[in-house]
């Protein structure tokens with residue numbers, strides 16, 4: 001068994017996950033163990049590239065290093081997105097006010113503590129620190145999205161055993177359930193730390209695992225161009241086994257994107273970083 005756990009070779013890449021998709025069953029599941037990857041046919045299409053910043057004055061003199069993790073939905077990692085200074089500022093800001101994180105209750109819509117999310121968090125507004133305002137401005141420049149309507153950034157610290165069960169970031173329509181959860185067209189996660197073991201952000205329906213990398217950004221669209229939820233974006237944060245995981249999440253709202261991400265006739269067309277496909 002130990003041999004199997006350690007073996008990350010191709011032998012396992014097409015294997016079907018053996019664990020049921022249960023938010024409380026993040027520990028030791030196949031996605032978190034890193035033994036499942038998208039098939040070769042998907043991986044061979046993925047690219048690394050420098051974002052074309054020619055027409056983005058704010059980023060003209062920077063190199064934005066993009067690595068695709070999946071195409072549809074478009075999941076990308078932006079390497080070396082944050083500076084060491086920004087990372088230290090955000091951690092120092094959050095630390096004195098860290099509190100147990102909560103989730104939106106499906107029936108009442110209220111924020112409640114939950115066994116699906118074990119972490120400590122704090123919030124920061126762009127106006128509260130110029131470092132955060134600059135980060136939001138960079139995210140906006142890279143994604144082309146309006147961040148003035150986005151939620152405040154959520155700074156999260158996961159200790160050993162901390163995790164976030166599988167969930168959607170945007171609301172899921174449930175018949176007979178009057179509660180409308182917030183709509184989030186896209187999510188941007190900043191990793192403020194590496195994690196020695198565990199702590200991957202996983203998308204179990206498409207077998208994608210993103211391992212935290214200090215300073216990197218992770219971005220994906222939760223919605224198709226039609227505004228429908230992309231069901232393949234269900235994701236979670238794996239338990240931290242060794243070390244501490246720090247992230248800063250920006251949940252981006254559809255409001256304000258009307259002239260930036262145009263609706264398309266095709267109900268199932270995908271949003272992508274840059275132009276749509």
Ligand SMILES: O=C(O)CCC(=O)C(=O)O
Nearest residue numbers: 164169200201236237249
């Ligand atoms: O901790 C992670 O890797 C995922 C966090 C997440 O899903 C969120 O903040 O919405």
Ligand SMILES: [Fe+2]
Nearest residue numbers: 167168169235
């Ligand atoms: Fe999430």
